[in-house]
Amino acid sequence: MATKPDIVTLEALDAFDALIDARSPSEYAEDHLPGAVSCPVLDDDQRRLVGTLYKQRGPFEARRIGGVWVARNIARHVEAWMQDKPAHWRPLVYCWRGGQRSGSFVLWLRQIGWAAAQLQGGYKAYRRWVVQQLAELPPRLAWRVLAGPTGSGKTRLLHALAAAGAQVLDLEGLARHRGSILGAWPDGQPQPSQKAFDTALVAALRRLDPARPVWVEAESRKIGLVQLPEALHQALQQAPRVQLQVPFEARLALVLQDYAWLGRDPQALARRLQALRGLQPGEVLQRWQVWARQGRLPELFADLMTRHYDPLYQRHLRADDARATMLVLPGLDEATLAQAAAQLLAGGLARVGS
Known part of the structure; x- marks a missing residue:
């Protein structure tokens, strides 16, 4: 009719x-x-x-x-x-x-x-x-996943790849969240609703060319309060991965840059850490909250990475990550990331800056 x-x-x-x-x-x-x-x-x-x-x-x-x-x-x-x-x-x-x-x-x-x-x-x-598009589009795309522990520069490498002409999907940008307990966007910027995230994701997916690889960060099923569609989550789980290996000092320096805004409100930071109750011993959590209130961010984030984020990452490594491409970065400066992006797009492996 x-x-x-x-x-x-x-x-x-x-x-x-x-x-x-x-x-x-x-x-x-x-x-x-x-x-x-x-x-x-x-x-x-x-x-x-x-x-x-x-x-x-x-x-x-x-x-x-x-x-x-x-x-x-x-x-x-x-x-x-x-x-x-x-x-x-x-x-x-x-x-x-x-x-x-x-x-x-x-x-x-x-x-x-x-x-x-x-x-x-x-x-x-x-x-x-x-909803139909979220089920149909992800399996059609050739995904390449950047993996690595907290502070290994995945987002910055993703942006370097985009600057070099690669297709990228910035899921954390769409979700307005870094995907960790302390990953909220600065200055109280709220996350989109699940429906608004889905709408933005469909718009981004429809712009991608299935004939070219699409680079994306490894993400869990949820990014803050929003959830990845099942088809996308499965596609990323099955995609080839590049495992980033970065010195701890460089990772800590990046984390201190990205999360420096948390130090503007020490009391709020201490309250945020309360979300780790039950995941860490009480004395450890108490020490972190004291450091937060005192503004001792280098000690706080170094210990958070060593005791919480890195062990958590190791527990969630996929069984086949031993077969992932290893990319060793000596640092996370702009020039190194640009070189890494060029090497990835050229199919190079193993080490940057050697």
């Missing part, structure tokens, strides 16, 4: 000039289609009140009250940023499942004269497509 001209499927996204998210601000904040502009026809409070009215007094009362808010909000959006849109402007509107919120918005816009359309199935259809 043919789709109405004002109702389109996901395949038609590129045919429109703008993408309008008619859902509430909290729904938009959790996740939205890439590039979509938030124009809620009901804000969070209004949506909640309409839902309560629907349950308590029936659909007529809910629509009678909600319709006023919808009309007022749509008028405000039109006045705020659509006044300069030409007659040939084509917006596509979506809500949760392609229902009344986006339908009302499209009706208004078409009455004005714009060839607006409604996304069939709304965000719910888009989310199904994202």
Whole structure:
């Protein structure tokens, strides 16, 4: 059965000039289609009140009250940023499942004269497509995994590979987390929701060329609060690995650079270390918290690496990591990492700077 001209499927996204998210601000904040502009026809409070009215007094009362808010909000959006849109402007509107919120918005816009359309199935259809893409895309790509203990420069080598023209996927950048207990992003930057992470990941995967290798860091199933899709996790487990070997002093220096921001709030750092309770003896944890409060980061991170992160990494090494390519780096300066990236892309092995 043919789709109405004002109702389109996901395949038609590129045919429109703008993408309008008619859902509430909290729904938009959790996740939205890439590039979509938030124009809620009901804000969070209004949506909640309409839902309560629907349950308590029936659909007529809910629509009678909600319709006023919808009309007022749509008028405000039109006045705020659509006044300069030409007659040939084509917006596509979506809500949760392609229902009344986006339908009302499209009706208004078409009455004005714009060839607006409604996304069939709304965000719910888009989310199904994202989940499908996360299952289908990872096995098609030729992965190359950078492995190594904390501070071995995996992220910096990944960026050096990108600078040298390689395809890379920065999972920690997408997740806004370094994947460890102390791995939160600086200055309280929150992680994306799981759905927003999935959306960003699909966008990144679709940009990659299956005919070329894709470099990525070794990651566990979870990066902070977000989780890798099963297909990607399995693909990385089976991919060829490059094991980085870096002197401890160079690793510690890098960790002190990357985590220096934690020293700005010694009390908060001490509280973060509380997450290791049960994983380390009480006296060790107490010593680390004292060092954190005193700002003794070199001693703290050296001991954390020796007693916690390195043993943890060794326990999780894959059984076949003995067959991984070993890349020995004398340091983690920019020149060494650039040389390492060039060597990896050329197929070189073993040692950099020898």
